Amino acid sequence: MDVIVIGGGIAGVATAYHLRAAGHRVCVVERHATVAQGATYGHGGTLLPTPLDVWFGPTFMASRQNAKNGVVNRSGFSGPARQFVRQLAELQEPNAFGHQYGLLRPLVELSRDTIAGMEARSGLEFEQTSGLLYLVRSHEEWEQLRPALGLLRHYEVPHHELTPEQCASFEHSVRTEPEFAGGVLFDQERTGNSPLFTKLIKQTLDMEGGVQFMLGREVSGIRLEGQRASVELTSRPDAGSRSREVDVIHADCVVVAAGYGSLTLLERLGLRLPLYPLRLHTLVAPIAHEECAPHVAIVDAVKRIAISRMNHRLRIAGGAVLQNAKDIDKPLGEAVTEEALALLGQATHDWIPGAARISAALPWEGVRLLSPDGLPVIGNALHPRLFVNAGHGPAGWGLACGSGKLIADLISGTTPEVPDDTLAALRAERFR
Ligand SMILES: Cc1cc2nc3c(=O)[nH]c(=O)nc-3n(C[C@H](O)[C@H](O)[C@H](O)COP(=O)(O)OP(=O)(O)OC[C@H]3O[C@@H](n4cnc5c(N)ncnc54)[C@H](O)[C@@H]3O)c2cc1C
Known part of the structure; x- marks a missing residue:
C-alpha cells in the first residue's frame, strides 16, 4: 500500500520504518527542514x-505546591485544564492506577522488543547508557510511591530498592546529606539520545529506499474519500504566483503522527x-566537575525531573507547566519560564551537587501531548483509511517504536502483538 505519515518526530519516523519493513511504500511529510525538531x-x-514515571498514579x-510536585501551575488556568487534572486525579487511586498501567504494559514490552530489533538490525549507536536511579526525598513521598513499587514486583520488573547509603555507594555523585x-x-533500563536515534x-x-521524506512541507488538511486518502500541503514559500494553489498527494492510508499538531x-x-x-523544559549543561558527575541517569521520582548524562553534558528535563490549552502557542512569560527552569537547576543541585554548570546551560522548551487517562492514542480512527499515533505523553521516545509497529500491523492486516483490551484502550473511540 501507499501510506502517508504526517510528522517527522520519533512516532512518525518509527511508523515509517515498520511500514517499510512490512513492504509498504511510505511518504513522511514534515514541516521542518529535518526530522526530530518537535518534542522528540x-x-x-x-x-x-x-x-x-508514567504520567498518572x-x-x-x-502536593499542591509547585516546588514539591514539579508542575508549575500557571495562574488563571480554567475549565478544560481543571477537567484534565480532575480526570488524571482519578488514577491516583491505587487500583485504578494498577489497572491502567496493566493496559499500558504490553505496549512497553512490545516497544522493548521492537527497539532491540531496530538496534540489532542497523547497529545503532545513540548514546545509550544502562542504569536509572530514582531518588525519593521524604518518607511521605516514599509512601506515595508504594503502589508503583507493588506494580514493579507484580510484573517482575528487575529493580532494587535502596537505602540512602546504598544509593550513595552505588552512585558516588549522590550524597547522603x-x-x-x-x-x-x-540497572537494566536505559537512556539514549532520542533525536539522534530518529535521525539514524x-x-x-534513506539508504534502503522505500520511504520518501517530504521535508519543509506542512499538511493543511486530510481528505478521506471511499477507499482513498489524501493530504493537502500548504504551498512552498518559494511557490511565487502559484502560492494560492494547494498540492494534494494521494495514498491508500494516512497516519497522523504529528505530535501536538495532530x-x-x-x-x-x-x-x-x-x-x-503540556509545556516542558530542558537544560543541557556542561559537566562542571567530572568527579561529581553521575554514571547512571538520576530521576527525581516525584518531581519527574530526569538528569541523563550524554557524553560531556547533562540533559535535565522536566519543569512541566500547566496552562490554558488555548495559550499554548503564546510565549510563557519570563517569570513562569524562570520558575520552571529553576526547578531543573535546583533538582540537579540537590541530588548531584557540583556535577553540572547550570549557569552555562542551554534552555529549551517544547510541548508534549498528554491524555486524561494516561494512555496514548494508537490505531484506526474515524475512517478505515485513517490512523493515529499520538499522545504518548512523558514516555513517547521508546513507546513510539512499539506504537509504530502496532500501526504497521494494523495497516497490513497482521494480528497485533498486544492483547485486545490494550488495543481497545489505545483507540481514539474510547473517548466517545
Ligand atoms: C522536555 C521533554 C522531555 C521528555 N522526556 C522524555 C523522556 O525522557 N522519555 C520519553 O520516553 N519521552 C520523553 N518525552 C516525550 C517524548 O519526547 C515525546 O512523547 C515524543 O518525542 C513524541 O514524539 P512525536 O513524534 O509524537 O512528536 P514530535 O516529536 O513533536 O513530532 C511531531 C512532528 O510533526 C510535525 N508536524 C506537526 N504538524 C504538522 C503538519 N501539519 N504538517 C507537517 N508536519 C507536522 C512537527 O513539526 C513535528 O516534527 C519528553 C518530551 C519533552 C518535551
Whole structure:
C-alpha cells in the first residue's frame, strides 16, 4: 500500500520504518527542514517508562505546591485544564492506577522488543547508557510511591530498592546529606539520545529506499474519500504566483503522527480528542566537575525531573507547566519560564551537587501531548483509511517504536502483538 505519515518526530519516523519493513511504500511529510525538531528534540533520555514515571498514579500532583510536585501551575488556568487534572486525579487511586498501567504494559514490552530489533538490525549507536536511579526525598513521598513499587514486583520488573547509603555507594555523585528517603535502581533500563536515534533511523531508510521524506512541507488538511486518502500541503514559500494553489498527494492510508499538531488536523475532520498540551523544559549543561558527575541517569521520582548524562553534558528535563490549552502557542512569560527552569537547576543541585554548570546551560522548551487517562492514542480512527499515533505523553521516545509497529500491523492486516483490551484502550473511540 501507499501510506502517508504526517510528522517527522520519533512516532512518525518509527511508523515509517515498520511500514517499510512490512513492504509498504511510505511518504513522511514534515514541516521542518529535518526530522526530530518537535518534542522528540527535547526528550529527557529515559527510553521506556516504569510505573514510577508514567504520567498518572498516586504521585501525580499529590502536593499542591509547585516546588514539591514539579508542575508549575500557571495562574488563571480554567475549565478544560481543571477537567484534565480532575480526570488524571482519578488514577491516583491505587487500583485504578494498577489497572491502567496493566493496559499500558504490553505496549512497553512490545516497544522493548521492537527497539532491540531496530538496534540489532542497523547497529545503532545513540548514546545509550544502562542504569536509572530514582531518588525519593521524604518518607511521605516514599509512601506515595508504594503502589508503583507493588506494580514493579507484580510484573517482575528487575529493580532494587535502596537505602540512602546504598544509593550513595552505588552512585558516588549522590550524597547522603541532606537526608532523603531512598531510591529505586533499575540497572537494566536505559537512556539514549532520542533525536539522534530518529535521525539514524531516517538515514537507514534513506539508504534502503522505500520511504520518501517530504521535508519543509506542512499538511493543511486530510481528505478521506471511499477507499482513498489524501493530504493537502500548504504551498512552498518559494511557490511565487502559484502560492494560492494547494498540492494534494494521494495514498491508500494516512497516519497522523504529528505530535501536538495532530489535534488541529484531526479536529478539521471532526475528531476532537481530549488530549492536553503540556509545556516542558530542558537544560543541557556542561559537566562542571567530572568527579561529581553521575554514571547512571538520576530521576527525581516525584518531581519527574530526569538528569541523563550524554557524553560531556547533562540533559535535565522536566519543569512541566500547566496552562490554558488555548495559550499554548503564546510565549510563557519570563517569570513562569524562570520558575520552571529553576526547578531543573535546583533538582540537579540537590541530588548531584557540583556535577553540572547550570549557569552555562542551554534552555529549551517544547510541548508534549498528554491524555486524561494516561494512555496514548494508537490505531484506526474515524475512517478505515485513517490512523493515529499520538499522545504518548512523558514516555513517547521508546513507546513510539512499539506504537509504530502496532500501526504497521494494523495497516497490513497482521494480528497485533498486544492483547485486545490494550488495543481497545489505545483507540481514539474510547473517548466517545
Ligand atoms: C522536555 C521533554 C522531555 C521528555 N522526556 C522524555 C523522556 O525522557 N522519555 C520519553 O520516553 N519521552 C520523553 N518525552 C516525550 C517524548 O519526547 C515525546 O512523547 C515524543 O518525542 C513524541 O514524539 P512525536 O513524534 O509524537 O512528536 P514530535 O516529536 O513533536 O513530532 C511531531 C512532528 O510533526 C510535525 N508536524 C506537526 N504538524 C504538522 C503538519 N501539519 N504538517 C507537517 N508536519 C507536522 C512537527 O513539526 C513535528 O516534527 C519528553 C518530551 C519533552 C518535551
